[in-house]
Amino acid sequence: MTSKIAVFGTGYLGATHAACMAELGHEVLGVDVDEAKLAALRSGEVPFYEPGLSDVLKRNIDAGRLRFTSSYAEAAEFADVHFLGVGTPQKRGEFGADMRYVFAVVEELAPLLTKPSVIFGKSTVPVGTAAQLGALARELAPEGVDVEVAWNPEFLREGFAVKDTLHPDRIVLGLDASAQGRAEEVAREVYAEILSEDVPFIVTDLATSELVKVAANAFLATKISFINAIAEVCEVAGADVSTLADAIGYDARIGRRFLNAGIGFGGGCLPKDIRAFMARAGELGADQALTFLREVDAINMRRRTSMVETAKRACDGSLLGKRVAVLGAAFKPNSDDVRDSPALNIAGQIQLQGAAVTVYDPKAISNSKAIFPTLGYGTSAKEVCQGADAVLVLTEWDEFRSMAPTEIEGVVRRKVVVDGRNCLDPQVWKAAGWSYIGVGRS
Ligand code: UGA
Numbered sequence: 001m002t003s004k005i006a007v008f009g010t011g012y013l014g015a016t017h018a019a020c021m022a023e024l025g026h027e028v029l030g031v032d033v034d035e036a037k038l039a040a041l042r043s044g045e046v047p048f049y050e051p052g053l054s055d056v057l058k059r060n061i062d063a064g065r066l067r068f069t070s071s072y073a074e075a076a077e078f079a080d081v082h083f084l085g086v087g088t089p090q091k092r093g094e095f096g097a098d099m100r101y102v103f104a105v106v107e108e109l110a111p112l113l114t115k116p117s118v119i120f121g122k123s124t125v126p127v128g129t130a131a132q133l134g135a136l137a138r139e140l141a142p143e144g145v146d147v148e149v150a151w152n153p154e155f156l157r158e159g160f161a162v163k164d165t166l167h168p169d170r171i172v173l174g175l176d177a178s179a180q181g182r183a184e185e186v187a188r189e190v191y192a193e194i195l196s197e198d199v200p201f202i203v204t205d206l207a208t209s210e211l212v213k214v215a216a217n218a219f220l221a222t223k224i225s226f227i228n229a230i231a232e233v234c235e236v237a238g239a240d241v242s243t244l245a246d247a248i249g250y251d252a253r254i255g256r257r258f259l260n261a262g263i264g265f266g267g268g269c270l271p272k273d274i275r276a277f278m279a280r281a282g283e284l285g286a287d288q289a290l291t292f293l294r295e296v297d298a299i300n301m302r303r304r305t306s307m308v309e310t311a312k313r314a315c316d317g318s319l320l321g322k323r324v325a326v327l328g329a330a331f332k333p334n335s336d337d338v339r340d341s342p343a344l345n346i347a348g349q350i351q352l353q354g355a356a357v358t359v360y361d362p363k364a365i366s367n368s369k370a371i372f373p374t375l376g377y378g379t380s381a382k383e384v385c386q387g388a389d390a391v392l393v394l395t396e397w398d399e400f401r402s403m404a405p406t407e408i409e410g411v412v413r414r415k416v417v418v419d420g421r422n423c424l425d426p427q428v429w430k431a432a433g434w435s436y437i438g439v440g441r442s
Contacts, residue, residue: 001189006031006079008105010041010068012161012268012337013122013154014085016053018068020165021083022060024193030068031075038068049336049363052162076112081186082119085154090272097126097276106133106149110140113147118186120152124213124273126280130206134176150175150183151206153213158267159334170200174209214280217273218293223258224265225299231261231440232306241440242422261440262421263342263394264303266331271297271340303439304342307392307420308349314390314416314437320354323413325388327381328395328421329361329368336363338371343394346420348372350392358384362397382408390416396423405432 003026007018010032018030032038040047044058060066069075075082086101102123109119119137121130134149141147151174156164171194173187184203188195195201202212231241241261249256265271274293281290315322324347331341338344344359351357351374358376359368365377378384381400385391385408393400401423409415415434417424422438429436 001192002026003081003186003190004079005029005081005083005190006075007083007085008032008075008109009084009086009101009123010034010037011085011087012048012050012158013156014083015041015046015057016050016156016161016165017083017085017122017154019053019056019060019066020162021190022063022066023056023166024190026065026190027078028060028066029075029078030066031070031072032068033070035070038070041068049334050161051159051334056162072108073112076109076114076117080115080117081190082109082117083152084119084121084123086123087268088123088125088272088276089268090275094279095275096279097124097272099125099129102129102133103136106137107140110137110147111142113141113145116146116182117148118181118183119147119149120183120187121149122152122154124153124217124269124276125151125210126276127207127210127214127284128280130174130210131176134179134206146181148176148179148181148183149206150179150187151209152187153209155213155216158337159332166194167197168194168199170202171195172202172204172209172212174204174206176206214273214277217270218277218290218296220258221265221270221274221300222292222296224260224270225296227259227261228264228303228440229299232302234440234442238442239440240442242438244440260422262303262396262423263307263346263439264300266340266342266345267335267337268339271300304345304349307342307346307394307418307439308353310418310437311346311350311355311390311392312353314418314435315355316389318354319350322355322389323387324350324355324357325381325385325391325412326350326357326359327361327384327391327393327400328397329359330364330395330397333395333397336361336367338364338367341368341395343420344368344372344375346392346394347375351375358386358388360384361395362399364395382411386411388412389414390418392418392420393424394420396421400424405429405434409434
């Protein structure tokens with residue numbers, strides 16, 4: 001069955017969700033306030049790098065199933081299924097999430113509704129938000145127009161956004177106990193094709209569904225900081241954290257994924273989500289429950305300063321007047337996102353300590369220039385390695401993983417490579433006469 005869907009917000013989450021809902025055969029209207037973004041999307045251009053998304057976008061625009069608008073009235077008139085996919089960034093100078101965009105959508109949309117509607121929230125929000133939004137929507141909707149807010153958190157990873165949306169590990173749906181509405185039935189219709197593939201479908205209350213999302217991200221962050229803490233111990237004990245991770249990862253209860261030690265997690269989700277989670281738990285009187293997340297955050301931020309120290313050691317104890325090549329700026333490979341990117345943060349800190357830093361990334365250069373205009377940039381690994389006293393690999397793009405030492409050894413001043421993501425083969429680099437320094441590796 002075809003649904004008429006509006007998706008509010010056309011960032012990573014919203015643009016992907018809109019395109020993928022059209023791919024499932026629904027009629028979809030993407031809604032945003034940013035006209036430049038809308039113009040790009042209408043012409044089939046994705047305003048960020050996400051493998052495979054532009055094909056899905058173009059295919060569905062051409063098929064007439066996917067359109068974009070800035071008009072909430074048009075969305076209210078067209079759709080009876082609304083997905084809310086706007087951002088919930090960290091507040092300036094506070095741990096809590098900035099909820100203004102989420103509330104703005106409901107405040108603007110609800111009064112314009114013309115037919116019984118379900119609003120599915122997908123954004124990551126503090127627990128309790130969905131119930132508040134439901135009450136607000138009911139209060140603002142025109143007399144006699146039934147509106148229900150349900151929560152349907154998103155678990156997509158940048159770089160795998162299309163796959164994660166069309167073939168998710170699970171679908172979670174939080175229902176408002178006081179609404180007794182159609183949200184579950186509507187969700188089953190919208191996701192019928194996905195659910196036919198036996199994807200687990202967890203129907204629960206609003207609070208649980210909101211918490212599932214932040215708990216998942218908090219667990220992932222904890223797993224990464226756990227292995228990075230062990231890496232610190234490995235360094236002083238002369239052990240190897242990668243072998244250790246392989247060995248503990250064979251235990252199915254532990255699992256090997258997200259146990260890659262390195263310069264830690266960044267991006268638009270994990271760092272701000274654990275902070276917002278702590279802030280919300282505190283508001284609810286359960287602050288002690290999540291104090292361990294402070295440590296998770298602290299371990300993660302320490303990775304960055306400790307990488308700067310490693311770079312200094314690699315440059316014979318001082319960064320002053322040295323040339324440092326940084327390979328990778330995105331917060332992870334297959335993304336051009338540099339929000340809270342450990343790589344770029346480290347590049348900036350090294351420059352502040354007096355080194356000339358040049359950065360190369362396959363996709364993230366223009367985003368990097370926008371926030372760190374004073375760093376040097378180049379268009380290839382070889383170019384930025386010219387005259388380098390040390391080469392730092394800070395994002396594990398395949399291009400760097402598979403790079404042979406011969407590709408850059410003729411141009412560097414000193415054959416020193418620092419592997420901030422443990423993504424190179426130390427034997428290969430050492431055999432080629434390089435000093436190799438990894439993370440948590442003796
Ligand atoms: C994360 C979650 O993985 C998604 O499930 C979630 O939907 C999303 O946040 C969100 O809340 O929207 P994402 O931010 O795309 O997805 O990135 P991840 O793949 O989780 O990586 C986060 C960071 O952890 C990256 O900087 C990555 O380099 C780092 N990382 C990851 C490690 O340092 N070690 C690892 O073993 C794995």
